[in-house]
Amino acid sequence: MRLFLDTANVEEIREAAALGVISGITTNPSLAAKERIGDLESYKAAILTITKLIDGPISVEVTALDTAGMVHQAEDIATWHPNVVVKLPSTVDGFKAMAVMRKRHIPVNQTLCFSVNQAILGAELGVKYVSPFIGRFDDEGQDGMEVVKDIVEVYRTQKVRTQVLAASIRHPLHVVQAAKVGADVATLPFKILMQMTQHSLTDVGMAKFTQDWKNATGGRR
Numbered sequence: 001m002r003l004f005l006d007t008a009n010v011e012e013i014r015e016a017a018a019l020g021v022i023s024g025i026t027t028n029p030s031l032a033a034k035e036r037i038g039d040l041e042s043y044k045a046a047i048l049t050i051t052k053l054i055d056g057p058i059s060v061e062v063t064a065l066d067t068a069g070m071v072h073q074a075e076d077i078a079t080w081h082p083n084v085v086v087k088l089p090s091t092v093d094g095f096k097a098m099a100v101m102r103k104r105h106i107p108v109n110q111t112l113c114f115s116v117n118q119a120i121l122g123a124e125l126g127v128k129y130v131s132p133f134i135g136r137f138d139d140e141g142q143d144g145m146e147v148v149k150d151i152v153e154v155y156r157t158q159k160v161r162t163q164v165l166a167a168s169i170r171h172p173l174h175v176v177q178a179a180k181v182g183a184d185v186a187t188l189p190f191k192i193l194m195q196m197t198q199h200s201l202t203d204v205g206m207a208k209f210t211q212d213w214k215n216a217t218g219g220r221r
């Protein structure tokens, strides 16, 4: 399972890139707004900076609600950089826009996916990624991972090429579970990536190695 970072924060991306485990980025209007990005021009400037840090797919979401508006924005976004993937929502207008993207050969990340049926529609429309939102399901008292598992099973059975991108990840256990059910990608907030690096026994072990070496060398390095 590949790991993407779910952020529009350039500093987080810079730090995560140094770890060498991040192969793509996902953004959305909320994440952009958090970075005080308030129009498509500044969204574009941020994305171009990000493309210099991560050489992989960078998802950029449309903000229009109707098909014509989505297509107009998507066609522009697709020209920003060859690595850009256009994020379109799982709505009737979004699916119609995906149909246009397929004709234009523009790669799509189908976002806000909450059912296997929506994922089947995306697959029919040839989207590159489908993004089931795990955490938002869990917030409603449902098991979001079950939907990821079912989409993976249907796609494998039907030999679908669309990749399952586990999104709305809220804790490190989601990452483990997404990997176990066979998601192709998980997109993580920076905080979760940092949590993945940590274990208290690693800290205890490091402290002991350091102390034992200090004792043995009398403090010389």
Ligand code: E4P
Residues within 6 Å of the ligand: 006, 026, 027, 028, 111, 131, 133, 135, 136, 167, 168, 169, 187
């Ligand atoms: C995915 O592409 C979305 O940007 C993201 O994972 C949404 O996560 P949230 O539910 O924590 O906002």
